[in-house]
Amino acid sequence: MAVPCLPLISPVKTTIKTFLILGISVAITTLTTARAQNTTEQNPVAKAFEQRVKDYVKLREDLEGKMPKLSKEAKPEEIELHKKQLQEAVQKSRSGAKHGDIFTPDAAQLVRNVIKDEFKGKDKVELRKNVLVEAEVKAVPLRVNYPYPEVKEQLEMPPTLLLKLPQLPKQIRYRFVGHNLLLVDRENGLIIDYMTNAVP
Amino acid sequence: MKRIIASFVLTIFLALSSSNAQGPSKASTNGNSAPGAPVKLTLPNKEGSVRFVVIGDTGTGTDKQHEIAQVMLRYRQVFPFEFVLMMGDNLYGSEKAVDFKQKFEDVYRPLLDQKIKFYAALGNHDESNQRFYEFFNMEGQEYYHFKKDKVSFYSLNSNYMDKKQVDWFNEKLAADTADWKIAFFHHPPYSSGAAHGSDSKLREVVEPIFVKYGVNVVFAGHEHFYERIKPQKGIYYFISGSGGKLREGDVKKGSPLTDKAFDRDMSFMLIEINDDQMYFQVVSRTGETVDSGVIVRARHQQSKG
Numbered sequence: 147m148a149v150p151c152l153p154l155i156s157p158v159k160t161t162i163k164t165f166l167i168l169g170i171s172v173a174i175t176t177l178t179t180a181r182a183q184n185t186t187e188q189n190p191v192a193k194a195f196e197q198r199v200k201d202y203v204k205l206r207e208d209l210e211g212k213m214p215k216l217s218k219e220a221k222p223e224e225i226e227l228h229k230k231q232l233q234e235a236v237q238k239s240r241s242g243a244k245h246g247d248i249f250t251p252d253a254a255q256l257v258r259n260v261i262k263d264e265f266k267g268k269d270k271v272e273l274r275k276n277v278l279v280e281a282e283v284k285a286v287p288l289r290v291n292y293p294y295p296e297v298k299e300q301l302e303m304p305p306t307l308l309l310k311l312p313q314l315p316k317q318i319r320y321r322f323v324g325h326n327l328l329l330v331d332r333e334n335g336l337i338i339d340y341m342t343n344a345v346p
Numbered sequence: 347m348k349r350i351i352a353s354f355v356l357t358i359f360l361a362l363s364s365s366n367a368q369g370p371s372k373a374s375t376n377g378n379s380a381p382g383a384p385v386k387l388t389l390p391n392k393e394g395s396v397r398f399v400v401i402g403d404t405g406t407g408t409d410k411q412h413e414i415a416q417v418m419l420r421y422r423q424v425f426p427f428e429f430v431l432m433m434g435d436n437l438y439g440s441e442k443a444v445d446f447k448q449k450f451e452d453v454y455r456p457l458l459d460q461k462i463k464f465y466a467a468l469g470n471h472d473e474s475n476q477r478f479y480e481f482f483n484m485e486g487q488e489y490y491h492f493k494k495d496k497v498s499f500y501s502l503n504s505n506y507m508d509k510k511q512v513d514w515f516n517e518k519l520a521a522d523t524a525d526w527k528i529a530f531f532h533h534p535p536y537s538s539g540a541a542h543g544s545d546s547k548l549r550e551v552v553e554p555i556f557v558k559y560g561v562n563v564v565f566a567g568h569e570h571f572y573e574r575i576k577p578q579k580g581i582y583y584f585i586s587g588s589g590g591k592l593r594e595g596d597v598k599k600g601s602p603l604t605d606k607a608f609d610r611d612m613s614f615m616l617i618e619i620n621d622d623q624m625y626f627q628v629v630s631r632t633g634e635t636v637d638s639g640v641i642v643r644a645r646h647q648q649s650k651g
Contacts, residue, residue: 216486218478218484219478220480222444225475226442228478272547296441299470300472302504302533303505303506304547305547305550305551306550306551308507308509309551
């Protein structure tokens with residue numbers, strides 16, 4: 147009785163298939179790695195950005211260390227004076243500070259990508275509504291080393307976004323103003339840098 | 347001479363009245379009473395209860411803020427609450443020394459004189475530096491915890507819910523054995539407000555923590571009205587954001603979230619916790635009771651992992 151023969155698989159075809167599988171695996175791995183780096187952990191651009199922010203914080207801590215410490219039960223006059231003195235000291239010390247010193251182009255692009263990834267579809271609509279429509283932040287001047295106006299509201303930062311952005315020291319805050327993202331000193335109120343076109 | 351003696355006696359009497367923070371007080375007032383309904387307490391007012399007030403979005407310094415503060419004072423005479431929770435937006439506009447005085451101290455002076463403590467959370471109109479202010483009792487922190495008897499209170503900074511704060515909250519709750527766990531902050535995770543609405547991004551982060559560790563009640567502000575939300579995953583949510591501002595008619599009619607809402611006038615909440623019951627009464631600026639009830643605490647089994 148004849149036994150049907152299985153077709154012989156060409157060694158060439160096997161080699162091609164192997165290379166294809168390997169190639170796809172490498173591509174997937176590369177994309178995954180790039181995405182992971184893009185979300186800031188272990189990313190050299192993010193690390194450099196975080197270091198520049200820490201350098202600012204070191205400068206202002208050195209200046210604040212020369213001032214009387216603010217009590218946890220301070221009078222309003224003491225709070226007002228402390229803010230004013232810290233503001234003036236940092237402004238003087240950073241008189242040459244300019245836009246892009248901390249939010250360098252690559253850092254700004256990294257942050258844009260994180261925001262874009264986080265807000266898609268309905269989330270994007272809601273972010274735009276909160277940031278561009280609802281917020282009472284018109285006439286906040288985008289000027290480095292100038293104070294964020296205390297009469298203007300401070301927009302809530304979406305918590306899910308905060309978990310993904312490069313982490314900041316406690317003294318510094320991200321803050322949306324229109325399409326822009328600012329870095330603001332929470333105690334002296336100074337805008338220490340900003341990036342444009344942050345909102346997708 | 348007789349006039350001098352009479353003045354002396356009156357001064358002593360007034361000083362003694364204002365320093366008594368225990369029990370029903372004959373609180374001294376400045377003579378200005380808000381118009382409106384007489385005091386009608388619906389709370390049991392039992393000995394040993396934890397008694398407090400919840401107000402939000404107060405910092406305007408307007409006549410109406412003063413009026414509602416006077417109603418709070420009148421209620422204190424029959425319901426001796428010990429402290430006040432503030433939901434944020436404690437000062438609108440500028441925050442110079444004169445603003446602290448006009449938008450807070452002058453308004454609540456009679457309560458401050460009776461040593462009533464105010465525990466504040468920060469709103470989107472508040473600078474971080476408010477955490478140093480002596481009368482907000484924030485201990486220099488943007489988020490903090492304190493306990494009253496068997497009730498744990500967590501004041502959170504919903505403006506900036508970063509990883510540090512989330513980690514802190516998780517750690518504190520994991521170790522907390524209090525019967526009642528109450529969180530308060532500015533932005534409401536659930537809301538029927540047309541102007542703002544539910545803060546879904548905040549809810550995504552905090553609600554799992556509330557559920558995991560058995561937070562019983564959440565107070566918030568930001569919306570300028572009162573709303574009692576239907577229980578969500580066993581947690582009771584309240585919005586008390588009309589202590590100084592009102593957005594009249596802002597609650598969406600027929601919202602599936604609402605158990606009760608009041609957006610026709612400003613209001614505040616009176617709370618009494620006794621054993622497993624939390625009683626609440628919501629009073630308007632004109633002294634009308636607009637909501638009241640009791641929440642019974644469900645015993646929580648903390649989930650592992």
